[in-house]
Each structure stands twice: as structure tokens, then as C-alpha cells.
Amino acid sequence: MIIKEVIVVEGRDDTVNIKRAVDADTIETNGSAVNKETITKICHAQEKRGVIIFTDPDSPGERIRSIVSEAVPGCKHAFLPKEQALAKHSKGVGVEHATPADIQEALKNVYSITETYETDIEQADLVDYGLLGGQGSKARREKLGKRLKIGYTNGKQLYKRLVMFQITREEFIAAMEDMKQEEEE
The missing domain is CATH 3.40.50.140 (Rossmann fold)
Known part of the structure; x- marks a missing residue:
């Protein structure tokens, strides 16, 4: 390569x-x-x-x-x-x-990275999926970073990283739903 x-x-x-x-x-x-x-x-x-x-x-x-x-x-x-x-x-x-x-x-x-990208992911989505400030949120952010190939980030930087790498709401929700399903198994 x-x-x-x-x-x-x-x-x-x-x-x-x-x-x-x-x-x-x-x-x-x-x-x-x-x-x-x-x-x-x-x-x-x-x-x-x-x-x-x-x-x-x-x-x-x-x-x-x-x-x-x-x-x-x-x-x-x-x-x-x-x-x-x-x-x-x-x-x-x-x-x-x-x-x-x-x-x-x-x-x-x-x-x-492009400077002009905007996202329809909201901070509330991060809270709703347990990525901020709750029990297990760090582990979820680690899994999300791995799944989306954007690396691990702390709670304060997660939203910025999602925007920075142009992660769409659809990609974000699909990744979170897959993770949720894995947790239930």
C-alpha cells in the first residue's frame, strides 16, 4: 500500500x-x-x-x-x-x-475536514444516547469513536469531532442503534 x-x-x-x-x-x-x-x-x-x-x-x-x-x-x-x-x-x-x-x-x-460543514446532530442527541455525563458514557464514546473511525474524544469535544468529520445524523443514529442492539445481546 x-x-x-x-x-x-x-x-x-x-x-x-x-x-x-x-x-x-x-x-x-x-x-x-x-x-x-x-x-x-x-x-x-x-x-x-x-x-x-x-x-x-x-x-x-x-x-x-x-x-x-x-x-x-x-x-x-x-x-x-x-x-x-x-x-x-x-x-x-x-x-x-x-x-x-x-x-x-x-x-x-x-x-x-471542511470548515463549512453543518450537521443536524444536536447536543440533545448526545444526551439521549447516553454519551454525556452518565454512567457508561465514556465507554459509549469509545465505542462510537471506533465505529465511526473518528477516534476517542471526551464529552466536551464529541460534538465538535462529529461536526469536524461530517458525520451525518443518519450515520450517527445508525451507529448508536447498532451499539444499543449489541448492548442488549
Whole structure:
């Protein structure tokens, strides 16, 4: 599998693992303190080939994703579910621990963000489906993020992520109804 865009990752181990899975070039942020030089490289890559942000499914990874996508508009996003990014013999979480098949799947399901998209999903829908502020809401958000391939997000950011990735009300309701049915089985 050849990836045309440059993939933004957190570190060298991520690059090594990405290259095991696909033929691609990467830019490493070297942690969550993304410097101006790195942003300049990412801007240049975006202009020439496009960029896919593929960071770890944890707080520092989300911080990097936010910094880069704010500084470099038009980036695509790939997400890896947390359970696919767990280290086998330690408590580490990251792209460097994923299997080649999981990396390939995440890169097949990239999202582009457009600034003008509006949704008919309402905050009340999130409450009605138990995604905010109730018992089990975190687990439901994790399942929803995995099902929609938009990554995990906290309650405050869920609505923004649904809008950002142009998830329609129909897609949202279908995913929630499938999850509801699985819970009942």
C-alpha cells in the first residue's frame, strides 16, 4: 500500500512501524512541543503532497493533532482505536505498537475536514444516547469513536469531532442503534 500524502507522527518508533505497514514518508513532531521548524515542514508537505495526521490515541496525541491541524489547514486525519495501540508488555499506548494490518485499516479510513460543514446532530442527541455525563458514557464514546473511525474524544469535544468529520445524523443514529442492539445481546 502506497500513501501519497506525508504522515505526521509523534516519533521515530512510529515512523519505523508505519514503514513496516505501508510505503510512506513521515514527519516526526518529536513529542507534543511542536516547534516552528516542524510546522514549516508540515506546511510545505501539505502544499506539495498533502498531510495525514496520525498520532497516538491519548491526550498528548490529541494535543499534537490539534496544534498541527490549527497551524496547517486542510490536513487529513487517521485514527487508531486505543485497544489497537496498546503495548504487549508494558502500559504504553501508541502507533508504534499497532499491527501493520491495523495501520493499513486506519489509513484507508482517513477523514478530511471542511470548515463549512453543518450537521443536524444536536447536543440533545448526545444526551439521549447516553454519551454525556452518565454512567457508561465514556465507554459509549469509545465505542462510537471506533465505529465511526473518528477516534476517542471526551464529552466536551464529541460534538465538535462529529461536526469536524461530517458525520451525518443518519450515520450517527445508525451507529448508536447498532451499539444499543449489541448492548442488549
